[in-house]
Amino acid sequence: MSGIRRKVNPLSRAQIREYATALRALAHNQSDYMDVIALLEFVLPSNISNFEYDFIEKGKMKGNLGITIPDENKIYIREDVYDGACEGDGHHRMTIAHEIGHLLLHKGLPSSFARIDEDIKIPAYRCSEWQANCFGGELLIPSISVTESDNAYSLVKRFGVSMSAAEIQLRKK
Numbered sequence: 001m002s003g004i005r006r007k008v009n010p011l012s013r014a015q016i017r018e019y020a021t022a023l024r025a026l027a028h029n030q031s032d033y034m035d036v037i038a039l040l041e042f043v044l045p046s047n048i049s050n051f052e053y054d055f056i057e058k059g060k061m062k063g064n065l066g067i068t069i070p071d072e073n074k075i076y077i078r079e080d081v082y083d084g085a086c087e088g089d090g091h092h093r094m095t096i097a098h099e100i101g102h103l104l105l106h107k108g109l110p111s112s113f114a115r116i117d118e119d120i121k122i123p124a125y126r127c128s129e130w131q132a133n134c135f136g137g138e139l140l141i142p143s144i145s146v147t148e149s150d151n152a153y154s155l156v157k158r159f160g161v162s163m164s165a166a167e168i169q170l171r172k173k
């Protein structure tokens with residue numbers, strides 16, 4: 001969630017959903033609630049040989065909640081975000097899911113790729129931030145588990161997400 005928008009290879013929501021489903025399967029997650037800390041501590045290290053993550057004190061993150069370097073298989077999470085996610089805070093859990101999205105989706109970007117200014121329009125499916133947000137939503141709230149009787153409140157409770165994430169995902173089902 002560095003906020004730097006980059007033009008990347010196009011990915012549809014359906015394609016991103018497949019990545020999220022695959023990761024959920026690797027995690028053997030038995031309940032609706034995806035344990036993102038377990039992903040960082042056990043699942044990613046045991047499936048990506050040189051994966052590393054760390055939590056960094058707030059003052060050293062220059063306003064970033066998380067930073068991911070996909071080609072180095074590294075994720076840095078701001079310490080308070082990590083602590084919040086451990087305690088089940090939906091926003092912080094989503095930040096971690098978002099960063100994992102960057103890790104899995106954005107390897108091998110050409111070195112010439114440039115940071116895109118906020119005022120330049122990129123189609124959503126080619127925007128790195130849209131893709132990582134989409135991944136986060138699909139990882140924490142898999143559409144296959146959302147039923148007709150669900151509403152934003154039930155999603156918040158079952159999946160441990162923020163109200164805004166629940167509302168977005170309900171519209172994307």
Ligand SMILES: [Zn+2]
Pocket residue numbers: 001002003004098102128129132
């Ligand atoms: Zn991001």
